[in-house]
Amino acid sequence: MRLYILSLLFIIPIFSKAQDRDLEQNKSIWENAHKETSNQDRLKYLDSLAGEIRYDSTFNSDSIFRVTISFAQKMDSVDMAMKHAINFINYHNYGTNDYKEAKKIIKAAYPLLPQVSKPNILDDFYYEAAYVYYESRHFEEAIKLFDSAYVYAKKYKSKYVELSKFAIAMAHVNNGKFGEASLELQEAATLFQNKKDTLMWLNTKNSMSILYSKNGFYEAAKKERNELIKLAKISNSFPNLPIIYYNNAADDNKMNLQGSRIKNLKLALTENQISENKDYFEPALKSGLAAALAESDSLQQAEKLIKELELDDENTSGQNAHYFLNAKMRVAFAQKDYENALKYGLTLYNLKIGGDQYEEIQESELFLSEVYQNIGNKEKAFSHFKNYTKIKDSIGSIQKTRVLAYYQTIYETEKRDLTIQNQKSNIALLNSENKVKNQWLLFGGMGLLGLFGFVTIVRSNNNTKRRQKLQELFTQDIINTQEQERTRLAFELHDSVGQQLMLLTRKLKTIDDPLFGTLANDTLTNLRTISQGLYPATLERLGFTSAIEDLINELDENTEVFFTLELENADKLITKDKALHLYRMLQESLNNVLKHAEAKAVFVSIEILSNTIIMTIKDNGKGFDYHKALNTSKSLGMKSLVERCKIISAKLEVESSLGKGTTLMIKLPITNA
Structure with missing residues (x-):
């Protein structure tokens, strides 16, 4: 199963696209800009044209941007020059993907920044510049620029306050800084919530849940998603609810909760029926469910889903290919068709190898190991299993490092906040x-x-x-x-x-x-x-040893349990008070055995060893969890045994496991008192 459909690292800066004019109209504006003799009119035409061709790769955009920016500077219209420098940066970042050229424009624009007078130009510039470095994977520089965008956005109270925080979090994720990313996401979620931007708030919480999951915090991820599901249903404004269920299923698979995994995938498909992205998500959801059903011995249902998917080529190719291949290989494996399972598995493996989806490569390595094992090729099975183990250990190590960094970041943040608070006071x-x-x-x-x-x-x-x-x-x-x-x-x-x-x-x-x-x-x-x-009168009249023998004989006669008794005479080695407590502990222990253990036989012994009286009660019953019983408020019997041992300075040892009976041993040191 593909780990997540929605990548945590996928983020698109939000901007409003103007409707492109057709090529002829743009040419007409360009010609008018050259014909006009008035500099102000020419600047007006250039401003209009540069705004229109921001997303038009069919026109000579590069030249127009340069001419417009240069002419605006000449006319001392710095705000206009900066506006189109931002458009030019955006054009190279998303239109041509020429990050090198975009960075040149950014550096050339820096000297103009102190002369900017119009609000919101500075935060817009730093935000667009930050995304150039983000898209070119220079995350440290991107974080600095996003931070500047955040500062100016707060000053001008623009939309980039929330968006910059969210973008900073994403940059930290890409940079492997889980702790910083988590804190920034939490702050971004609060900002979106205060702004009543429900969609981005829910998107931020979804990103947080994926972040937790990718680093092994499955309970925290589940908590975030459950809250997200509840909020999405109340607001009815979150179009990606099926994906939340899908990602829940991915975590279930990691924790081997196959019943919950199938349930979440079915919920995902149900929610997808009313989603505006139904056709986009359905192939992935059906493929995921088919794989889960195949692995849970529901082969007939899985085969039915595969047939439905094969009715349309779009379900099995392109971006859906890896989902479908995963389902096909799982179904073939369940059918014991190892030849096709290997074919599909290798195809999927070759799609993944060399990429950065390490958890998916890890799954492929394990699957191929299992297929080769069933085919009988032990050498290749071992090779793929070794690769699987290596990736697993590597991911585990990274997760541990990130978790440690997370708590270190929390500590440093709290320490920093405390320092700031002390400084202010x-x-x-x-x-x-x-x-x-x-x-x-x-x-x-x-x-x-x-x-x-x-x-x-x-x-x-x-x-x-x-x-x-x-x-x-x-x-x-x-x-x-x-x-x-x-x-x-x-x-x-x-x-x-x-x-x-x-x-x-x-x-x-x-x-x-x-x-x-x-x-x-x-x-x-x-x-x-x-x-x-x-x-017990026998304790007073006959002594400790005889009293125990009398108690066991009475229980042997009046119950169906078979008792075995081995006693050494300890009457002269134990005081009256300690004898009474030992007798009571034996009574309590045997009462527990008869009530709860469902035992067929009980062995009781008293032996004297190394100046210690050792009383042992052993049964062949169903056993129990001793520590759980001791910590349960209802288990007064076990607590009574512990307290009586403390009174007489004895040591209590209990060995028990479910289905294997219980051995209780009380060791009482012999004293001269």
């Missing part, structure tokens, strides 16, 4: 008698400001860490308090309510009605279960 100080003293005060103030900023940042950082630490301590206090309250409730239920229920059960056995006895027994069982959940 301290003009009074700089004009005072004690200049050296005031400069020291300024630098000292900036130093203090920098120091204050540094101290503020350090204090803010320390406060953030302190708040984070306090939050952790608060969470840990909640967990400890919760455990204490659970223990208290468990013992109260066991010692008071439990004893009373036991006495009640014994008394109810003396009654003949067995229903009361059963009810009392069930109530006592439920109470013991609740008490066990609040605080």
